Amino acid sequence: MATIATAHHDSLQRSGEDEVSTAESKARMDEALAILRPRISPRMATKMSEPVSDDEVRAALKQVPNNKAPGLDGIPVEVWKKLDHEFTKAPINADTTPFNVIGALREVVNDIEVNGITPGTGFAD
Numbered sequence: 163m164a165t166i167a168t169a170h171h172d173s174l175q176r177s178g179e180d181e182v183s184t185a186e187s188k189a190r191m192d193e194a195l196a197i198l199r200p201r202i203s204p205r206m207a208t209k210m211s212e213p214v215s216d217d218e219v220r221a222a223l224k225q226v227p228n229n230k231a232p233g234l235d236g237i238p239v240e241v242w243k244k245l246d247h248e249f250t251k252a253p254i255n256a257d258t259t260p261f262n263v264i265g266a267l268r269e270v271v272n273d274i275e276v277n278g279i280t281p282g283t284g285f286a287d
Contacts, residue, residue: 213272216264220246
């Protein structure tokens with residue numbers, strides 16, 4: 163059944179493919195993309211060039227739904243959320259310092275923004 167469905171969807175994707183030349187296909191794509199003209203305001207461009215803040219990381223983490231498959235790191239999002247919860251609820255104590263997962267994630271994101279990803283690490287695969 164899966165083979166039949168795959169073949170059907172492949173045929174849908176390829177229908178009409180032989181009827182259009184490569185040049186015509188490119189012209190159609192350029193025409194469609196020209197309509198979009200994505201733009202950002204100067205204010206938004208400035209905001210996007212600033213380092214990511216703890217508040218932005220925390221907001222992003224809260225938006226990720228629970229009970230989903232973990233990412234490449236193998237760690238479910240619930241672990242990251244629990245670590246942040248423990249950090250924000252921890253009493254201020256000079257003897258122990260809880261792990262600031264939001265600060266760590268912020269540092270990683272900002273480091274990638276500045277330095278990029280080291281080739282061969284497989285980080286962005």
